[in-house]
Amino acid sequence: MAEIILAAKREKSLLRRHPWVFSGAIAHIRGNPPSAGETVDIRAADGAFLGKGAFSPTSKIRVRVWTFEADEEITPLFFSRRLERALRARATLVREGHTGYRLVNAESDGLPGVMIDRCGDYLVGQFLTTGAEYWKTTIVSALNRLVPNRGIFERSDTDVRLKEGLPKQIGLLSGQKPPDLVEIREGAYRFLVDIRQGHKTGFYLDQRDNRAAVAPYAKGAEVLNCFSYTGGFAVAALNAGAIRVVNVDSSSDALALARKNINLNSPDATGVTYLEGDVFTVLRAFREENRLFDLIILDPPKFADSRQHLEKAARGYKDINLLAFKLLRPEGFLITFSCSGLMTPDLFIKTIAWAALDAGREAQILRYLNQASDHPTALNFPEASYLKGLICRVT
Numbered sequence: 001m002a003e004i005i006l007a008a009k010r011e012k013s014l015l016r017r018h019p020w021v022f023s024g025a026i027a028h029i030r031g032n033p034p035s036a037g038e039t040v041d042i043r044a045a046d047g048a049f050l051g052k053g054a055f056s057p058t059s060k061i062r063v064r065v066w067t068f069e070a071d072e073e074i075t076p077l078f079f080s081r082r083l084e085r086a087l088r089a090r091a092t093l094v095r096e097g098h099t100g101y102r103l104v105n106a107e108s109d110g111l112p113g114v115m116i117d118r119c120g121d122y123l124v125g126q127f128l129t130t131g132a133e134y135w136k137t138t139i140v141s142a143l144n145r146l147v148p149n150r151g152i153f154e155r156s157d158t159d160v161r162l163k164e165g166l167p168k169q170i171g172l173l174s175g176q177k178p179p180d181l182v183e184i185r186e187g188a189y190r191f192l193v194d195i196r197q198g199h200k201t202g203f204y205l206d207q208r209d210n211r212a213a214v215a216p217y218a219k220g221a222e223v224l225n226c227f228s229y230t231g232g233f234a235v236a237a238l239n240a241g242a243i244r245v246v247n248v249d250s251s252s253d254a255l256a257l258a259r260k261n262i263n264l265n266s267p268d269a270t271g272v273t274y275l276e277g278d279v280f281t282v283l284r285a286f287r288e289e290n291r292l293f294d295l296i297i298l299d300p301p302k303f304a305d306s307r308q309h310l311e312k313a314a315r316g317y318k319d320i321n322l323l324a325f326k327l328l329r330p331e332g333f334l335i336t337f338s339c340s341g342l343m344t345p346d347l348f349i350k351t352i353a354w355a356a357l358d359a360g361r362e363a364q365i366l367r368y369l370n371q372a373s374d375h376p377t378a379l380n381f382p383e384a385s386y387l388k389g390l391i392c393r394v395t
Helices: 076-089 091-095 130-134 136-146 205-213 232-239 252-265 279-288 307-326 345-359
Strands: 003-006 020-022 026-030 039-043 049-055 061-067 100-105 114-119 122-127 151-156 169-175 182-186 189-193 222-226 244-249 272-276 293-298 328-338 363-370 388-394
Touching: 003 049, 039 061, 049 130, 076 091, 076 100, 076 136, 100 182, 100 205, 122 136, 130 136, 136 151, 136 169, 189 232, 189 252, 205 232, 205 328, 205 363, 222 232, 222 279, 222 307, 232 244, 232 252, 232 293, 244 252, 244 279, 252 272, 279 307, 293 307, 307 328, 307 345, 328 363, 345 363, 345 388
Parallel strands: 003 039, 122 151, 222 244, 222 293, 244 272, 293 328
Antiparallel strands: 003 026, 020 061, 039 049, 049 061, 100 114, 114 122, 151 169, 182 189, 328 388, 363 388
């Protein structure tokens, strides 16, 4: 096995069990040059063992750690045990009757680059790193042993794979190809999910708890649901007693599916409209019309995918929240999110505060929101905490 030897004094993060080794921390490689995804030992400059991980020859993150234990071998049994541990952690969701949730959350479940979602009778996998790709067949075999399913479908079609020197991939890995729409249950709600062509793995499972958090603020409210995607927050608002919901999204396909999901859960609902368009443009038009709402939900896509884009992203978050504050009635509520991992909680709160100030509104934070429990954050990997949300009230 090849050994990665770190430069002097570059082992501190690994001693804290952070699972990444950057290329700049490596002094040299001992032994035969490892191939992409191959397991390597990681050692400090003095030779002390630090961990075992998957080698990536092109990524800035040159090694992602599988284990910090010297006597733990990276074999099919290793992956079975990690998957079993992840399944036990989701047992409560199973008992509660949920059929849509994340089974494996990458580094936070000890499997860097591996994300597996359950969508009804199907599993959807993302294998985003060289190590995940190297062991993909093994992981799929273990999933088929451990999780009853009709099929496992791959959605490794993100730009992250390109940084790893891997092509994007979409397709069936085992079993039956999923139908156009798969139904999942989320508590009392039912949702149709487009596994094969939907965004990411088809549904924003990480917003489960936050959809439930909408209820106390939606009864009797006129709701503006921005970046509505397939209608998750609209379903929650209508079931809580919202009298009117306006869904805005740039995708006609997403809005069509939102309509189906709303009809599935609230077939008698009235006062629901669907607007295809750029959310910034729609909000400006509403401002010109002096149209006001009791509750506005902002769940935008990631605005920052690199540190170079963070300042621009902060301006985007400020602008869209400023517009939302201007459209709220007195004592109205804003539920706003950022899924950009680079946007820290402190910066997000400051950005929303600047937006309120420039909008000429005073507001309070009533509640902080984050990702659902099936998207855990390992204490040694704080980067996994990406979703931030606030419930604000205009005073």
